[in-house]
Amino acid sequence: MSDNKIRPPKWIQRLVERYCEPYLFEGISGDLEELFFENVDQKGTVKARLIYLLQALGFFRLRFIKRSKRVSNMKAIWSNYLLTSLRSLKRHKAFFAINLIGLITAITCSLYALIYIHDELQFDKQHSDLDRTYRLYKHYINPAENIDHFTYETSGMMGPTMTEEYADVQEFVRVCPWFSKAIISYEQNNFATNNLYFADSSFFQFFDFNLMAGNASTALAAPSSIVISQSLAKSIFGDENPVGESVIGLHDLTYTVTGVFEDIPRRSSMQFDALISWSTTVPNVGPLSYTWMNNWLAQGIFTFVKLSEGTRPEAVVEELPDMMNRHFEERAENYFLQLMPLKDMHLYGEDIRNERSIKTGSITFVYTLGFSALLVFLIASVNYVNITLSRATETKTEVGIRKVMGSTKHQLMGRFVSETFISTLIATIISYGLLFFLIPQMNPLVGKELSIMALFQPIVLIAGLTFILAISLFVGFYPAVVLSAPPISSILKGSSAIGSTGWFRKVLLTLQYAISIFLIVCTIIVIRQTNYLKNKPLGFDKEQVMVIDVNNEMDQKIEVFETELLKNPNIASISTSRSAVGSGTFSTTLFPEGYSDELTTRIFGVDQEFFDTYGIRLNYGRTFFKGSQADSNNLVINQSMVDFLEWDDPIGKHIRFSEDGDPAPIIGVIDDFHYGSLATATIEPMVLYLNTSTVWNSSVKIVGNPRETVDYIIDVWDGLASRTPIDFYFVDEWFDQQYEKETQLLGMTTIYAIISIILCGLGLYGLTALMLQQRQKEISIRKVLGASVSSIVSMVNKQFAIVVFISFMIAAPLAYYLIAQWLNEFVYKISMDALAFVVAGVLTLFISGLIISALSIKTANTNPSETLSNE
Incomplete structure (x- = not known):
């Protein structure tokens, strides 16, 4: 230290070392003496500086000690919560297993539905200008039929004419998937494909498919030009550069390879291995001379258009009848052109006819899967609430002791929420493990090619974390409030009134029953409709x-x-x-x-x-x-x-x-x-x-x-x-x-209906156990007074039969309405009768009666002396 600086006394240094915590100086470089003891003339007297230093050190240390105590207390409290919860789960293995099964089922179904729906919603998102790109289709009225049709097939002249006559239609492109398998050959190598398209020269400028070799603006311009996929090029050319080479293709004609495109993404509605230039089909221009692809009469073309920024598609559609009257008057009264957004093509085109070589999904299936997963999640959540409350009598001692020791209501709620957190965390981990094996097995059922890597998408990981927090806070909240509510006096008197809000639990059980009845009815109708379509006489012998x-x-x-x-x-x-x-x-x-x-x-x-x-x-x-x-x-x-x-x-x-x-x-x-x-x-x-x-x-x-x-x-x-x-x-x-989509829907509704029945049975077990636990003394007194086991069982069953009836009255109208809407999409369909509803009601009543009777018999056979010994 320089001569113009004063060294502090040793006792000050010891004081600093004693009270100065390392955390105060993290990130501060330099010597302690130089930091705090500056030139006297610049910073004042040494005494003032030392007083300031000691005050600062004492203030920060005091704050640190208080904060450390609070953190330590919180850690101790939550450690106690977790330890107590683990011991409670271990002590009540049966209840824990039932809750865990419900949570695993709910989280697994929900995560799978999320993965599937997210994948479906990502189709065709790789294209730019998605918000102003549309696919042309038509509403077709045939006087020879009793119903109207919607079809994707348009004529080869509609797209060019719209672009010429309407300024708001900026671009068009025509696509014609071929009708059968085509063979593309080079020397002795052959490649068979069912995905061969004819396409306009603007195809690679209109859509954002990656052209790896060739010029996007000219690759499909000349007649007899063909652009092939990366896989096709590798298959027949090996490592050679295919551009400029000749191949033998459709109708044994020679085509020149003018480009190679990257293999089409899985999430693309259009799936093709090769594109042939549209000019190949133009009469007097190309060798194929397909008049039907280049006139107004034939309707076998797919047409896409791009509108200018800010143009309403409805405004364009309103002008299209005039175009039809000018150019195609003989069909103007039967063909009404419409525009479908490209982003909706994959999911919302299931009811539009004459689709080919386009990968389509089903918005009906998406809604059904998402709605079914939500219903299963609700059932599992209600199960958890009811089964947790059924342990009320067993947990009242713990609640009383904690209250006597000074625990607040919020601390008691934290104890029970922590138990839900542990259960949900374990269930989520197991659900991820199950999905690792289930996803490949489910792919054939739902017609997908989902990868197990979908589990590691950010949206799925966030969803898993959200389930843990949401179930812990919301599903565990009500049981935590109820279990922590009773005053010490009621606990010391031996009251078993914890969780006695029976009306709310019966509402939850009614909801469970209604969901199960709804899913059972839907499953029965889907089974009948699918079998009807598959087995209806076709008017000829289709076998072999x-x-x-x-x-x-x-x-x-x-x-x-x-x-x-x-x-x-x-x-x-x-x-x-x-x-x-x-x-x-x-x-x-x-x-x-x-x-x-x-x-x-x-x-x-x-x-x-x-x-x-x-x-x-x-x-x-x-x-x-x-x-x-x-x-x-x-x-x-x-x-x-x-x-x-x-x-x-x-x-x-x-x-x-x-x-x-x-x-x-x-x-x-x-x-x-x-x-x-x-x-x-x-x-x-x-x-x-x-x-x-x-x-x-x-x-x-x-x-x-x-x-x-x-x-x-x-x-x-x-x-x-x-x-x-x-x-x-x-x-x-x-x-x-x-009927692949109907078969997929059948499989999914059947799975969810079975799951709902199982989970509803578990929930019924929990609520029945709770009710019988609370009424055990009443049942013992009735038995002492001469009541038979059968009368006791009948008394308990009667209460739940009323709940089933109310659930049926709620579920039946809703199921009838939604199923009727679904059946209206079919040309040939079954008639709605009472059979499905009767079967659903009777099955639900039978399963509930079986569970309730078994528990009631067990309770009724308990020795009254054991129940009434503390009275």
């Missing part, structure tokens, strides 16, 4: 009919293929033509005899074997002669066409396909048959014509062992096809796939 896609290199060898197949005795017949059940249908316009207006109807191109292969019944007339082309101008119609046209005798009447076209005579009428999902499609008037020149499908009727026969068919195919693998489906399996 195998449909093979021959719209490839096999169409040149189809006669050889059929001849080889018919050598197998297990193959009864083969129908090879344009149309097959499950392969998609086509619509056309026609002018029936005696009908003044143009009629839009379904059209099937079939061969002579079609009717026998599918077992379709002939009502009157005849079908096409076998082995003859004499019927090439004749028509067969279905019964719906006859009913709509109100023809008494349709045989010999004529149909024209244009106003000035040649009339085609009707030679036969077949029974109606379903060719699409019963959930969304009615049987429309249909015309069947002879078409053996355009072969797209071979329908094979198998009568013997299907596995051996399929192997035989595959062997024959492999011997004839050089680059195209066989692609087939069975008709019965195809129909089952059409």
